[in-house]
Amino acid sequence: MTEYQIIQGCKQGDRKAYRCLVDQYSTMLMGVCVRYMNDESIAKDALQETYIRVFKSISNISEDGNFKGWMRKIAVNECLKLIKKDQRVLDLDDIGEIHNAIVPAINGILNEEDLLKEINRLPKHYRLIFNLFEIEGYSHKEISQILDIQESTSRTKLSRAKSMIQGFFLPQVGDGIDGKMKSYII
């Protein structure tokens, strides 16, 4: 089924269309969820909530809109909701956690699974802000509203997250570190 047919079918209550909606977009949406959630089971919960929200709102979506983009936004929002619910997951003032952020310098990371694993090793709030700003395109103002932090905090943490990610590639840029491991104390 095409995207148009899926939307039309869902609007008309066609169960096959709903099934296609699940089959065709689950990997993409799960990819979004796992970027935000370390735990795969929590990511699955987020995915399920995302689909429930999509089911409820699809009747209002226009066929000529950016359907995938819309679902991605919902997925991000559902992840954020779950993260906010679980304060153990998101503790933006937990600076101490950063000291434990030991990120290996990895030569030639091009496999996205490995890459994701390394990104997931970032402190949770760094990873969150990095995802929101760099991947999803949120502004700092929006991030500050979503996470209830100062805009300057968002900027600072993003900068640090990027610095840490740059470390993944240090050997590649030839900084002289034969780094199999590199520690970042921020």
Add this chain to the structure above:
Amino acid sequence: MSDSKIDKLKEKLFHHEAVVDNDALWASLESHIPQSKKRRVLPFWWLFGLIGLSAFLFYLIKSDDASNGKIELNHSRNGVTINEAILQKTNQALAIENDIIATNKTNSSINKNVKAVNDQPIIRNSRKSINFKRPVKQQTSTELNLETENGLENHELIQKSNLLENQLPTQQGIVISSVFELVSTPVGKLKSILDVLPRVSIKVFERKSVVDFDIIRTKKIKFIKSYWLKPQLIAGLSNADYKSNDVEGDLAKNWNDNISTLPNIGMNLLFGADISQKWSLFTGVEYNRFTSRISLDRNSKTLEKSYGTEKTIIDENGNITSESGDLTTITYENYKGRWHTYNHIISVPIGVEYYLLNQDRINVKLILGANIKLADFQKGSILNESLTIEKFDFKNTYYQVNPISYYLGSEVEYLINERLSIGFGMGLRSNENRILVHDKIITEKLRSLNSTFSLKHNF
């Protein structure tokens, strides 16, 4: 690390996919599928069906009447010409009545003579017999051969009038009109929105010949009363499909906004009465649905918008400030969004028409009307790139409070032949919207220029 590597990293993460057990996921989601909604047939479509059925029944009734008699009747808004059969019968009736008065016969005798008149072949309306041909220089034939009875008492005159009136048929008919209306509304300094509002109407009318006291002295029968019912279907198109910098000018050069309207639909049902040769009154109920589609992609601190010509703001303390020129100041920052709005508007049109010229082939009339909005429900959905889809309605976002539009216009109608007429019209409409936005009432006044072209066909 180079920017290209960062970009590659972002690209990989953005498109990252993770395998899911779809069967298990589907099993957990299946119960959350919304129940399919039955497609609602909007009430007004039923109304149109009802109107169509009424028109069909009306046609059947008239067809049935056609077999019962033939009366040739010509009319215009000014008056009526009747054929020799009616004239003969009416004169016969009046002659009998005159005899009655002259000889001072008793009431029972009068009734007897009236009965004699009524025993003549029954005069009925018929679809075939009603000829809508408007008279050309036949106004004198509306005069009846009545003898002036200066000495008659009033009650006797009325008695004669009633007798005469009973001999004249009530006319019924249908006029189908197609009207092509153009509405130009200035928006800002640079652009006007042009709305095209074609509409089709079916006017069902009944004209009653009324013979009043003066008939005895003026010897004229006039149509001075008629009643009509007119449902209309309106379909609107607009050129309101523009980039924001068409309106906002230099401020919006770097924006990527699109504002457009989708085809709009509406209907109204008007009731009217021609209370005299010069004056008509009408009122009714009207429903319109407007749909807008707006997508904004802008990066700006502030924007001065200039819709309309005047702004009045009433704050929460009741203080009133008024500004001319710009209407609203809206702040946007890195805003991306797309939304659809649906306005459901229920209003009551009311007005009066005055015939400046009312001749055989040409009618010229002035129209003064108002359209009182009873309700303007705005519903829709916002698809905000920063958030998610949000449904909204008038309760918490935006609605219009009792706005009234006024209309002043004139129309010229020319009768091409017996059944076909064309018309041209021009008018000015002043529209006032009082909008409640964030607990503040903003009044905006919009003025538009209307022009109409109409084609009417009498059946």
